[in-house]
Amino acid sequence: MFAILSILYILFILTVSIVSFFMVTRLQEYSINPTFTKPLIIIFITITIFLIIINFSLFFQVPFEEIFFNNIYF
Amino acid sequence: MKPLDYYFSSQNPNEKIISLIHRHWFNILVQYIPVFGLLSAMILSIIFYPYIFSDFSNDSARILFYFLQSLFLLLMWIYGFVIWFDYYLDVWIITTERVVNVEQKGLFSRKVSELKYGHIQDVSTSVKGFFPTILNFGDINVQTAAEQSHFTFLSVGNPYAIKAEIMTQQKRRLAEGHDMPPQI
Numbered sequence: 351m352f353a354i355l356s357i358l359y360i361l362f363i364l365t366v367s368i369v370s371f372f373m374v375t376r377l378q379e380y381s382i383n384p385t386f387t388k389p390l391i392i393i394f395i396t397i398t399i400f401l402i403i404i405n406f407s408l409f410f411q412v413p414f415e416e417i418f419f420n421n422i423y424f
Numbered sequence: 425m426k427p428l429d430y431y432f433s434s435q436n437p438n439e440k441i442i443s444l445i446h447r448h449w450f451n452i453l454v455q456y457i458p459v460f461g462l463l464s465a466m467i468l469s470i471i472f473y474p475y476i477f478s479d480f481s482n483d484s485a486r487i488l489f490y491f492l493q494s495l496f497l498l499l500m501w502i503y504g505f506v507i508w509f510d511y512y513l514d515v516w517i518i519t520t521e522r523v524v525n526v527e528q529k530g531l532f533s534r535k536v537s538e539l540k541y542g543h544i545q546d547v548s549t550s551v552k553g554f555f556p557t558i559l560n561f562g563d564i565n566v567q568t569a570a571e572q573s574h575f576t577f578l579s580v581g582n583p584y585a586i587k588a589e590i591m592t593q594q595k596r597r598l599a600e601g602h603d604m605p606p607q608i
Binding site for chain 2: 366369370372373376377380381382394397398401402404405408409411412413416
């Protein structure tokens with residue numbers, strides 16, 4: 351159960367990372383005003399990485415086995 | 425108008441950008457309303473969660489709840505940025521030589537087209553509805569001679585001033601003897 355969830359979760363994080371990567375490269379390439387875009391890209395990357403790390407650490411703390419198999423909440 | 429200090433990839437050496445036009449802020453605000461609504465719901469759920477789900481007061485449930493919240497926040501952050509990205513890269517550029525239309529559709533679709541002033545036959549503006557009238561934004565349709573495609577500036581602020589600017593640039597360009605209209 352946890353293995354399947356982990357695979358799905360890692361796929362999701364990979365998708366988020368790829369989308370972010372493409373957005374940043376497109377912005378860098380096509381922006382008309384680079385002085386405005388550069389700090390924005392840095393802010394975006396910082397916040398995205400921060401959110402991914404927080405989310406990642408929380409995912410591995412969630413006791414999925416206990417929640418699903420002990421049927422505590424459902 | 426004073427030329428702007430910006431640069432785009434297909435810009436000619438002597439070409440100056442006169443005006444850089446994005447959609448009106450109201451247009452992007454409308455797209456952000458669902459995001460703000462969902463974020464408000466998330467904040468409310470953090471406040472009222474202990475009262476509504478009193479059975480969830482143990483550690484494992486709390487971690488699950490925080491995990492779902494942070495997952496939701498991550499999704500909203502990316503989605504919010506995608507909206508802004510689409511808005512920011514969707515641009516109309518009025519230069520001293522031409523009008524350039526850059527249309528960004530999502531992440532992987534981008535269309536760049538240009539129109540020389542000599543090919544412009546008619547410029548019309550359309551301001552329809554309550555909010556566009558109050559906030560002064562609307563569409564500008566730039567019609568070309570023959571059966572070439574036309575440009576539409578969608579939901580841009582101050583459309584009458586932009587139309588006047590295009591007409592001024594066209595007159596100046598024709599007076600200088602550039603971009604003569606095609607002979608039919």
